[in-house]
Amino acid sequence: MFQSLRRMTPEPRTGWVVFGGCCLAFLAAAVNAGFLIDLGTSVSHLTGDVSKVAMQSLGGEGWEKSGALYLAVATVGFIFGAMVSGFFVHHPTLEISRPYGRTIAAIGGLLLVSHGTFTGIPWLSVFLASCACGMQNALATHYRGMILRTTHVTGLLTDLGTNLGMRLKGHYIAPWKLGVPVMLLGAFFLGALFGTLLHLWLPGRxxxxxxxxYIAGGIAWTIRKRWDRGASGGPV
Structure with a gap:
């Protein structure tokens, strides 16, 4: 088993990237599950939501009653969050030197504010949570030729299917390029289960x-990066 895992990850750094990506996918799925249960609105993937906004806008109901308001707010929030990541992280290719730890901690802060507004101003809570997911999804969109997505699974399924098809055709596909999407999919599924259970165990929290x-993970990442830089003699 350990040998097969090593074949999936060609170098130690990639192993850490995959582990971090799985953690982020797990948490994003948990956040999304809670909003789907309480408000029926997704905050981590918006393909279907854009269609729903169009359909419900013509349904003759008020925007807030129909849920179209939440869907529209989630869409704008996701775009805004991705824009913030693009401004501060600067580049879609993953580089360890970029401020991922602080960004992940900021995502946690947004979720705390989203918690505070969930009951009184639910549309604002949706906006903040979608903004957090947009920030996360845009942290690093490419690594070693692969497209990384940690808030939804459509791209992962596309990558997996494409690589499987190419391999069946006889092209060489590195085993880790098949393993990474599977692991991220599994993490997303488990995160949705965790979010559902968390909603049942701690309703409203x-x-x-x-x-x-998220905040603890962001702080831990920043500390580890500074420790590694100090150990290697680089600038902290």
Whole structure:
């Protein structure tokens, strides 16, 4: 088993990238599950939501009653979050030197504020959570020729199917390029289960727990990066 895992990851750094990506996919799925249960609105993937906005806008109901308001706010929030990541992280290719730790901690902060507004101003809570997911999804969109997505699975399924088809055709596809999408898919599925259970165990507080986890993870990443730089003699 360990040998097959090593074949999936060609170098230690890639192993850490995959592990971090799985953690982020797990958490994003948990956030999304809570919003789907309570408000029926996705905050981590918006393909279907854009279609729903168009359909419900013509349904004759008020925007807030039909849910179209939440869907529109989620779409704008996701775009805004991705824009923030593009401004501060600067580049779609993953580079360890970029401020990922601080960005992940900021995502946690947004989720805490989203928790605080969930009951009184639900549309604002949706906006903030979608903004957090947009920030996460835009952290690093490319690594070693692969497209990384940690808030939805459509791209992962596309990558997996494409690589399987090429391999069946006789082209060489590195085993880790098949393993990474599978691991991210599994993490997303488990995260959705966790988010559902968290919603049942701690009703109304799932965002609080997940926000704290994000902040702790962001701080841990920053500390590790500074430790590695100090150990290698580079600038901290």
């Amino acid at each position: 799932f965002l609080l727990v997940l926000g704290v986890i």
